[in-house]
Amino acid sequence: MKPQQTTPPTTPTMNNGRKVLVVEDEHFISELYVRALTKAGYDVSVEVDGQRGLELAQTNTFDIILLDLMIPTITGIEVLRKLRGPGAPPLKSKIIITTNLEQREEIRADIEKQADAYLVKAEVTPRELVEFLSTIK
Amino acid sequence: MDNLQKFVSQVRSRLFVVLVINNIFIYVDWWFMDRVIGLDTEKLIFTLVITTVLSLTILPWLSAKYLTQPTKLIWQAILHIAPDTANVPAPNLKRRTLGHDLVMNLVSHIYQLASVVDDIEKTEATRQTDLKKDFVANALPLPLLVLDKNQTVIFANHATCDYIKRTTNEVIGQSVYSVLDMSFVSEETFDKWLDNVKHNAAVESKTWERVRLKVEGEEVQRQFDLAAYFNAENPEGFETMLVLFDHTESYSQDDQGLGFIALAVHELRTPVTLLRGYIDVFEEELHDTLTPELAGYLHKMHATAEGLTTFINNMLSVSRVENDQLLLKLHEENWAEIVDTVVSDLSLRANVQGITIEKDVAKDMPTVGVDRVGIYEVIANLIDNAIKYSGTSKRIIIRAGLNKEGMVETTVQDFGAGIPEGVIANLFDKYYRSHRSRSQVGGTGLGLYLSKAIVDAHRGHIWVRSKEGQGSTFGFTVIPYAKLADEQKNGDNNDISRGAHGWIKNHSLYSR
Numbered sequence: 001m002k003p004q005q006t007t008p009p010t011t012p013t014m015n016n017g018r019k020v021l022v023v024e025d026e027h028f029i030s031e032l033y034v035r036a037l038t039k040a041g042y043d044v045s046v047e048v049d050g051q052r053g054l055e056l057a058q059t060n061t062f063d064i065i066l067l068d069l070m071i072p073t074i075t076g077i078e079v080l081r082k083l084r085g086p087g088a089p090p091l092k093s094k095i096i097i098t099t100n101l102e103q104r105e106e107i108r109a110d111i112e113k114q115a116d117a118y119l120v121k122a123e124v125t126p127r128e129l130v131e132f133l134s135t136i137k
Numbered sequence: 138m139d140n141l142q143k144f145v146s147q148v149r150s151r152l153f154v155v156l157v158i159n160n161i162f163i164y165v166d167w168w169f170m171d172r173v174i175g176l177d178t179e180k181l182i183f184t185l186v187i188t189t190v191l192s193l194t195i196l197p198w199l200s201a202k203y204l205t206q207p208t209k210l211i212w213q214a215i216l217h218i219a220p221d222t223a224n225v226p227a228p229n230l231k232r233r234t235l236g237h238d239l240v241m242n243l244v245s246h247i248y249q250l251a252s253v254v255d256d257i258e259k260t261e262a263t264r265q266t267d268l269k270k271d272f273v274a275n276a277l278p279l280p281l282l283v284l285d286k287n288q289t290v291i292f293a294n295h296a297t298c299d300y301i302k303r304t305t306n307e308v309i310g311q312s313v314y315s316v317l318d319m320s321f322v323s324e325e326t327f328d329k330w331l332d333n334v335k336h337n338a339a340v341e342s343k344t345w346e347r348v349r350l351k352v353e354g355e356e357v358q359r360q361f362d363l364a365a366y367f368n369a370e371n372p373e374g375f376e377t378m379l380v381l382f383d384h385t386e387s388y389s390q391d392d393q394g395l396g397f398i399a400l401a402v403h404e405l406r407t408p409v410t411l412l413r414g415y416i417d418v419f420e421e422e423l424h425d426t427l428t429p430e431l432a433g434y435l436h437k438m439h440a441t442a443e444g445l446t447t448f449i450n451n452m453l454s455v456s457r458v459e460n461d462q463l464l465l466k467l468h469e470e471n472w473a474e475i476v477d478t479v480v481s482d483l484s485l486r487a488n489v490q491g492i493t494i495e496k497d498v499a500k501d502m503p504t505v506g507v508d509r510v511g512i513y514e515v516i517a518n519l520i521d522n523a524i525k526y527s528g529t530s531k532r533i534i535i536r537a538g539l540n541k542e543g544m545v546e547t548t549v550q551d552f553g554a555g556i557p558e559g560v561i562a563n564l565f566d567k568y569y570r571s572h573r574s575r576s577q578v579g580g581t582g583l584g585l586y587l588s589k590a591i592v593d594a595h596r597g598h599i600w601v602r603s604k605e606g607q608g609s610t611f612g613f614t615v616i617p618y619a620k621l622a623d624e625q626k627n628g629d630n631n632d633i634s635r636g637a638h639g640w641i642k643n644h645s646l647y648s649r
Contacts, residue, residue, distance in 0.1 A: 026407060032414035070403075100406035102399045102453055107356060122406035122446050125417035 016041035020133070021062040023053035023079065024098070025071045029121065033066065036126035037133070050074035054082055062093045064133060067115070069099040077111065084114040094136050098129075144236035148204060151235070155200060159192055207236040214244040218251040280381040285374050288313045288331070292375075300359070300381065302352055313379070319363070320349045322461050327365060331377060334367045342366045347388055347461065348381075360388035398456040405449050413442045433489075440486040447517060451583050454514060458590040465508035465594050469618040472505045472545055473498045476537055479516040487524050492531050494520065499538035505545050506621035511591045515599075516547065518584035519611045523551035530608065540614065544597065548612035556603040564601055565589040588613070 020037055024030040025048040037044045045062075047053040051073040057065050065083075069076035076097065083091055094116040103111070112118050116136065124132065166188050170176045176184065209228075216225040230241055274281055274294040280301070283292035293308045293316075301308075301316065308316050319327060327345065334341040343365050350359040362382040369376060416439045424432060457463035480494050487494050516535075523533045530552035540546040556564065565585050592599040592613045603609035 028411050029407070029414070032411070032418070035418070100403050100410060102402050120406070121410040122413070122449065125413045127417050127421065 014041045015043065017043075018063040019043045019061060020045070020064045020066065021053070021056055021093070022046045022066045023050070023057075023071060023076065024048065024066065024068045026068070032126045033129065036130050040130045040134075042133075048072065050076065050079055054079045057083055057091070057093065058089075060089075060091055060093065064136060065093045065095045066098045067095055069097065069101050069111075080111065080114050096133075096136070140236070140239035140242050144207070144239045147235055151203075152200070155196060159196060162192065163188060203235060206234045207240045210234065210240050211243050211247070214247050218248065280379075280383075282308075282313065282316070282379040283375045284313050284377040284379070286376050288377070290316055297381075300383065301350070302354070317379075318351045320351075321345055322347050327363065330365070331367065335369070338367065339369050340367065347384075357385070357389070359383065360385045398453060402449055402453050405445075409442060409445055409449065413439075413446070416442060436485070437489045440489045443482075443486060444521070447514075447521065450514065451518070451587055454511075454591075455583050455587050458587065463511070463590070463594070465511045465591070467506045467508055467595070467621065469504045469622075470507050470509055470512075472502050472507075472537060472547075472615070473500070475507070475509065475512065476516060476535065476547065479513055479520065480535060483517060483520045483524070486521070487533065490524055490527065490531075492524055492527055492533055495532065495534045497534060497536040502537065502539060502545055503617040503619060505615045506618040507595060507615050508591075512595065512615065515588040515591050515613060516549075518588045519549040519613075522584055522611065523549050523553075523609075526553045526609065527551045528553040539617075542614075543617065543620065544614035545617055546612055546614045548610050550608065550610040552608035555605040555608050556601070557605055558603075561601060561603060565599070585611075 018041075020042045022030050022033050022037075022044060024033065024046065027048070030046045030048075034044045034046060042064075045056065047056055048071065050071040053067070053071065054074065056062075057079070067076045067079060071079075076099070080095060080097070082088060083093075083095060095114075096117040096119060097111060097115045098119050098121050100121045108118065117132075119129070119132070163185070167181070167185060170181050170184050210230065211228075213225060213228040216222045217227045228244065230237075230244060234240060274292070275296075277294060278296055280297035280299075281292075281294045282290055282297055285291050290308050290311055290313055293305060298305055298308060303316070314328065321327065323345075325345075327348075330343055345363045345365075348361055348363045350361065352359055361384055364380045364382070366378045367376065416435065419435055420439065424435070427435065454463060476496070476498055480496055484494055520533065520535065527533065532552055534550045535547065536550070537545065537547040565588075589599050592615075595615050597614040597616065599611070599613040601609060601611050
């Protein structure tokens with residue numbers, strides 16, 4: 001397999017051509033994610049609102065969507081359902097749930113079925129997030 | 138009516154024959170007495186009177202007997218079917234009698250009528266029983282289900298259908314396990330109990346508290362007490378009856394404890410995410426510019442933030458244990474790999490204390506059946522404890538290998554102050570914090586309590602050996618996967634669910 005980039009991921013100038021949408025209403029967190037992801041060569045967009053996040057995601061132009069669950073207007077779970085639920089048009093983006101919310105097992109299992117990954121934000125640093133995203137193809 | 142006409146004409150013709158014979162007989166008698174014997178008039182009259190009297194006695198007697206034969210047969214048929222005189226034998230209809238066809242016809246009519254009446258009575262009786270049963274069962278506001286010998290639902294009242302949001306048709310004829318997706322707080326689940334009583338008892342009953350039920354399309358689980366009555370000999374095939382007593386509201390109020398913890402956890406995690414994020418940035422971008430002292434502080438900050446993450450997760454897990462909501466999913470895992478991950482994750486915390494963690498992990502261990510997240514917490518807590526209680530010693534050894542019982546045993550040894558014998562018994566209790574005072578060692582005493590709950594749920598064993606002044610060794614066992622799979626032979630081996638306090642899915646074992 002051809003590596004995506006030949007330079008170390010910390011080199012800020014090199015664009016890796018992958019687009020990421022961060023749906024996150026906690027500004028400080030999105031700031032850190034944008035910084036780390038941009039440095040790793042991603043093209044990053046941020047959206048704090050659920051409804052607008054959904055509309056952006058539906059343009060199907062992102063490779064990866066980082067989706068928080070507790071966001072204004074419509075929740076991340078709703079966004080996920082609209083993107084991945086029955087009847088939703090095919091979406092090329094990988095959806096990664098990033099949350100600090102603790103779910104009941106069965107609810108989490110339901111979410112995990114529809115999403116591509118589920119991360120607890122407190123358990124990954126931005127650097128670890130970047131490492132994780134490089135494994136998502 | 139044809140038979141009746143036939144009967145009348147038979148009677149008429151026979152009576153005609155009898156009367157003709159009688160007249161001939163009297164005439165021949167008179168002729169014989171008068172001409173042949175030549176009796177005188179007086180004697181002749183006397184003989185004729187005698188003959189007439191005799192014929193008037195004998196002929197009506199014979200005629201009556203003959204003519205009443207049909208009536209007798211019909212009478213016998215009626216007596217035979219009447220409930221009070223049912224011991225009267227059925228009439229023999231093969232005998233050729235006067236009006237044979239009419240009698241056959243009438244008797245068969247009588248039998249038919251009797252059977253119709255009988256049917257009506259029976260139907261009415263059944264209808265009344267059904268009516269009573271349905272009325273009582275459906276008026277009962279509690280869900281009631283009746284199962285046959287194959288655990289198939291043969292009756293479910295209206296309350297059941299309302300409760301589980303299904304129609305009667307979706308319930309009747311289905312396996313109870315597909316109708317009720319129940320989870321229990323103890324190993325003694327309904328299916329295990331039923332399986333047991335089927336083999337060992339004729340009549341048995343049992344109740345369960347805090348049973349949980351997943352209802353399709355609803356996020357909140359139902360919670361109820363369950364009562365089951367088993368009767369192998371029930372004449373109507375009602376082998377098992379189940380009644381559900383809903384307590385969703387009151388039981389979930391008990392769970393609000395977790396609701397609060399979940400909220401607190403969310404609120405705590407956001408700042409921790411940020412702290413770890415900023416430390417991450419500083420470590421990456423400032424490290425080379427910092428003095429060794431400041432770099433050390435940054436390192437400690439990192440370790441502290443990680444410790445806080447662990448604590449938050451512990452808090453959440455403990456509240457799950459207490460609310461019977463810690464659900465473990467046992468999968469086949471490589472034990473050495475898990476130990477490696479935990480050791481590498483905790484080495485930073487050890488390093489900032491100047492401690493090194495040594496590993497002595499056997500190479501040829503079998504795979505184990507564990508919940509990765511849960512068992513990670515156990516190892517992490519034991520290492521964390523060892524770090525906290527190491528004192529001035531700088532060495533922790535983690536060992537793993539098969540023990541004599543064929544279980545995978547892991548030990549974490551420190552060379553710190555050790556634990557006085559008197560307190561060892563309380564070590565695994567909630568909030569118990571060794572004998573050291575709070576100022577000396579951080580922590581809340583949740584770690585060992587939680588570790589024990591998780592190891593217990595894995596059906597392993599956790600223990601401690603300690604000598605004051607020489608350090609402590611904490612050890613626990615987990616079951617090799619092959620052994621676990623063996624025990625669950627009939628089940629879905631890839632997904633064995635366990636709870637702390639043994640919170641168990643009803644059956645990973647049922648077949649539809």
